[in-house]
Amino acid sequence: MGANLFANYGEAVAVILFGIGFSNLLLQKNLIKKIIGLNIMDTAVYLFLAEKGYIEGRMAPIVVDGIQSVDAYINPIPSGLVLTGIVVSVSVTALMLSLTIRLYRRYHTLDLDEISTQLKKEGR
Amino acid sequence: MAFVQNFPFFSIVLSMFAGTVSSVLPQKPAKYLNTAVICIVGTMSAVLLGFTLQTGESFTYMMGHFPAPWGNEIRAGVLEAAMALFFCIIMLLSLLGGRKKLLGEVEITKHNLYYILINLLLSSLLALIYTNDLFTAYVFVEINTISACGLIMIRENGRTIEAAVRYMIMSLLGSGLLLIGICMLYDLTGHLLMSNIREAVAQIVAEGTYSMPLLVTIALISVGLAIKSALFPFHSWLPDAYGYSTVSSAAILSSLVSKGYVFLLIKIFYRVIGFSIIRESKIIDVLFLFGLAGIIFGSLSAIKENDIRRMIAFSSVAQIGYIYMGIGLGTDVGMIASVFHIIAHAATKSLLFVAAIGLTDVSGGSRKFIDLTGAAYRNKVAGVAFTVGSLSMVGVPVFAGFISKFLFANAAVYNSGKMLPALVVLSISTILNAIYFMKTVIRIYTPAKTDYPCITWKQEKLYAVTMVLFMILNIILGMGSQPIVDLIQQGLSTFA
Numbered sequence: 001m002g003a004n005l006f007a008n009y010g011e012a013v014a015v016i017l018f019g020i021g022f023s024n025l026l027l028q029k030n031l032i033k034k035i036i037g038l039n040i041m042d043t044a045v046y047l048f049l050a051e052k053g054y055i056e057g058r059m060a061p062i063v064v065d066g067i068q069s070v071d072a073y074i075n076p077i078p079s080g081l082v083l084t085g086i087v088v089s090v091s092v093t094a095l096m097l098s099l100t101i102r103l104y105r106r107y108h109t110l111d112l113d114e115i116s117t118q119l120k121k122e123g124r
Numbered sequence: 125m126a127f128v129q130n131f132p133f134f135s136i137v138l139s140m141f142a143g144t145v146s147s148v149l150p151q152k153p154a155k156y157l158n159t160a161v162i163c164i165v166g167t168m169s170a171v172l173l174g175f176t177l178q179t180g181e182s183f184t185y186m187m188g189h190f191p192a193p194w195g196n197e198i199r200a201g202v203l204e205a206a207m208a209l210f211f212c213i214i215m216l217l218s219l220l221g222g223r224k225k226l227l228g229e230v231e232i233t234k235h236n237l238y239y240i241l242i243n244l245l246l247s248s249l250l251a252l253i254y255t256n257d258l259f260t261a262y263v264f265v266e267i268n269t270i271s272a273c274g275l276i277m278i279r280e281n282g283r284t285i286e287a288a289v290r291y292m293i294m295s296l297l298g299s300g301l302l303l304i305g306i307c308m309l310y311d312l313t314g315h316l317l318m319s320n321i322r323e324a325v326a327q328i329v330a331e332g333t334y335s336m337p338l339l340v341t342i343a344l345i346s347v348g349l350a351i352k353s354a355l356f357p358f359h360s361w362l363p364d365a366y367g368y369s370t371v372s373s374a375a376i377l378s379s380l381v382s383k384g385y386v387f388l389l390i391k392i393f394y395r396v397i398g399f400s401i402i403r404e405s406k407i408i409d410v411l412f413l414f415g416l417a418g419i420i421f422g423s424l425s426a427i428k429e430n431d432i433r434r435m436i437a438f439s440s441v442a443q444i445g446y447i448y449m450g451i452g453l454g455t456d457v458g459m460i461a462s463v464f465h466i467i468a469h470a471a472t473k474s475l476l477f478v479a480a481i482g483l484t485d486v487s488g489g490s491r492k493f494i495d496l497t498g499a500a501y502r503n504k505v506a507g508v509a510f511t512v513g514s515l516s517m518v519g520v521p522v523f524a525g526f527i528s529k530f531l532f533a534n535a536a537v538y539n540s541g542k543m544l545p546a547l548v549v550l551s552i553s554t555i556l557n558a559i560y561f562m563k564t565v566i567r568i569y570t571p572a573k574t575d576y577p578c579i580t581w582k583q584e585k586l587y588a589v590t591m592v593l594f595m596i597l598n599i600i601l602g603m604g605s606q607p608i609v610d611l612i613q614q615g616l617s618t619f620a
Binding site: 041044049084116 | 262266269282296297301310311316
């Protein structure tokens with residue numbers, strides 16, 4: 001168990017980071033901190049994928065001087081997944097930030113609970 | 125390959141393309157384009173349903189003619205085609221019913237944006253239904269979330285933006301868990317196509333290795349999708365999001381968006397992991413428990429609520445609980461009941477939302493019960509429709525809700541361990557449903573002297589026609605349920 005954990009320390013770090021990001025997104029009151037948590041969480045997943053996709057001593061499957069044997073290259077699919085994931089994460093972050101700006105302009109605070117109490121006061 | 129087999133791909137791309145085109149169209153053409161696309165996709169799904177019923181099996185469709193481990197795949201069978209057809213019908217009716225309200229609540233310059241979001245939502249729902257690739261499913265889950273968020277906040281006021289933020293936060297937590305679950309599953313099996321993963325998972329289980337990582341993966345994916353579909357206790361965003369968005373959005377969100385995720389979860393259970401492995405993993409017991417808790421809690425919150433829209437929203441929490449309870453029973457009969465309830469609840473909940481808006485409109489826009497007194501006399505069509513929806517939710521025979529309750533009770537009997545809790549909760553929740561829905565029906569049929577205007581069906585023909593169509597749909601589901609149940613059974617047998 002301990003030896004496995006040490007051999008796969010990259011994945012272990014990724015999962016710990018995922019936990020940090022997840023709990024920040026869930027528990028922080030401040031919207032910007034929540035968004036930072038979201039980004040840590042997503043990046044942890046990319047670290048996990050990159051760590052899984054990399055094989056020591058091999059290179060990216062880009063043909064430079066003739067195709068070499070299969071053993072020379074890493075599996076490109078995890079890298080492709082990371083790219084797709086980054087696109088999704090960027091668009092979601094942009095959407096969250098724009099919503100945060102909207103709320104800040106209206107209520108002059110970034111605290112979600114504070115906004116809820118103000119909404120209750122408005123009584124609508 | 126028959127030409128019909130292209131239809132799943134056509135419907136996804138057509139609705140996505142329509143979304144892109146709508147961005148440069150003015151309001152009216154965008155509206156007509158959207159309606160046309162939903163009708164075309166519905167027709168294509170109906171033809172596809174006929175085709176799959178004839179062949180009796182599902183088929184895979186290679187995207188770009190790359191064979192299995194490399195290419196992306198679409199897979200369609202009876203159940204997928206039926207779901208696509210049904211989703212199109214509900215979406216069309218919800219949009220028609222809320223069209224007049226949309227004019228009042230959303231700025232006219234933003235209407236084409238609304239139809240972009242609807243088109244994108246349709247395409248992502250169709251992709252969730254048809255896709256045979258896990259990562260594609262994840263990408264479309266995110267598209268679905270973003271467009272649903274747009275649908276909530278397009279009616280701009282503080283409430284909806286706050287609801288949209290809460291919705292996004294919960295959804296992002298869910299998709300984060302789903303994403304890391306999918307990555308771990310890819311790591312374990314080395315595949316992303318569902319059928320290939322299934323073979324690898326069967327091998328892993330047979331060898332007895334990696335049982336703990338597999339369990340963690342199943343748990344992550346199930347919890348992620350459960351959060352996204354608002355299973356109790358992850359429902360905190362739901363009442364605000366359904367209660368304050370414009371009525372078409374509320375109807376579509378409650379009846380389609382959350383159901384898309386449940387459908388994906390059922391697909392993962394059957395096609396990716398294999399239902400027998402899921403049954404042994406005890407994950408479904410957890411889903412069963414939370415389903416039961418959701419039924420009770422959702423109904424109790426609905427009773428306490430003093431706002432008709434939020435009351436219907438809390439009732440959705442209870443109904444999602446029913447669906448997870450059916451999944452949690454862990455039998456094929458329970459799954460059939462769940463899939464039927466997906467259909468029955470979608471038909472009924474959208475009917476209730478659209479009917480409620482008719483009632484609040486003739487009560488000075490107030491959603492408080494005290495102001496709704498006698499509203500059914502002022503808008504007769506909405507009153508009758510709301511009563512039909514309520515009776516269906518309570519589970520009175522003739523209407524759709526009765527059949528799903530009957531199927532759930534029937535399924536519970538087949539599972540000796542879970543029979544007692546399931547039946548007890550079913551009966552308690554029926555009583556609770558009756559309390560808050562009948563309270564509302566009695567309230568709207570209590571005569572009252574007010575100076576609110578009356579609306580006859582001639583003034584709002586489109587609304588009245590939509591309500592009648594909704595009621596007919598509900599009664600069809602209630603009276604002619606046997607062919608639909610047979611169809612679901614056939615679909616599930618070829619689903620894996």
